[in-house]
Amino acid sequence: GAGVSQTPSNKVTEKGKYVELRCDPISGHTALYWYRQSLGQGPEFLIYFQGTGAADDSGLPNDRFFAVRPEGSVSTLKIQRTERGDSAVYLCASSLSGPNTGELFFGEGSRLTVL
Amino acid sequence: AQSVTQLDSHVSVSEGTPVLLRCNYSSSYSPSLFWYVQHPNKGLQLLLKYTSAATLVKGINGFEAEFKKSETSFHLTKPSAHMSDAAEYFCVVSDLAAGNKLTFGGGTRVLVKP
Numbered sequence: 452g453a454g455v456s457q458t459p460s461n462k463v464t465e466k467g468k469y470v471e472l473r474c475d476p477i478s479g480h481t482a483l484y485w486y487r488q489s490l491g492q493g494p495e496f497l498i499y500f501q502g503t504g505a506a507d508d509s510g511l512p513n514d515r516f517f518a519v520r521p522e523g524s525v526s527t528l529k530i531q532r533t534e535r536g537d538s539a540v541y542l543c544a545s546s547l548s549g550p551n552t553g554e555l556f557f558g559e560g561s562r563l564t565v566l
Numbered sequence: 567a568q569s570v571t572q573l574d575s576h577v578s579v580s581e582g583t584p585v586l587l588r589c590n591y592s593s594s595y596s597p598s599l600f601w602y603v604q605h606p607n608k609g610l611q612l613l614l615k616y617t618s619a620a621t622l623v624k625g626i627n628g629f630e631a632e633f634k635k636s637e638t639s640f641h642l643t644k645p646s647a648h649m650s651d652a653a654e655y656f657c658v659v660s661d662l663a664a665g666n667k668l669t670f671g672g673g674t675r676v677l678v679k680p
Contacts, residue, residue: 493670
């Protein structure tokens with residue numbers, strides 16, 4: 452597609468449930484990033500993939516969060532045993548190479564609400 | 567550790583008047599600095615970036631920013647605001663010490679009055 456695509460755009464779930472959020476990056480972009488944006492705040496880094504491997508997962512808040520990118524394209528962010536504090540907009544971005552150029556292309560985000 | 571402070575959470579301007587969005591940063595190394603814009607229900611879009619070349623950086627839609635190392639600032643300006651500039655703006659820093667990860671400021675919401 453022309454841009455970064457994220458699904459679902461909105462997800463409402465109950466505390467304790469499992470959630471998957473999907474990101475389809477721009478074709479040919481080797482780098483993929485997940486950020487989390489809580490209400491009234493700037494995006495916070497979660498994880499960065501270069502190809503299929505997680506080059507930096509230092510932003511994942513705890514072991515309930517996990518992300519994969521098995522074929523170096525689409526990525527899935529997985530959240531186990533969701534908590535109300537996980538409610539946020541989860542942003543995916545991609546870039547041609549690594550993060551040092553700063554030119555990331557962002558999707559519109561997946562808004563997660565945990566009741 | 568790198569960090570970014572956007573000094574105003576909200577800025578209100580009249581159409582046709584100048585816009586100034588203030589940003590101060592902290593970085594252990596020579597940083598790269600960026601401004602991103604987020605329109606309602608749209609993805610974040612890069613406005614401009616500074617990566618140790620010219621200190622005055624021109625971006626899209628008439629925006630520009632000046633890197634001032636002595637003041638650790640990277641303020642964003644536009645001479646004449648348009649209604650379409652109403653959005654949220656994020657100042658962003660990146661440096662080698664943080665593995666070139668982007669660190670975002672808290673954002674400044676711009677309201678443009680007719």
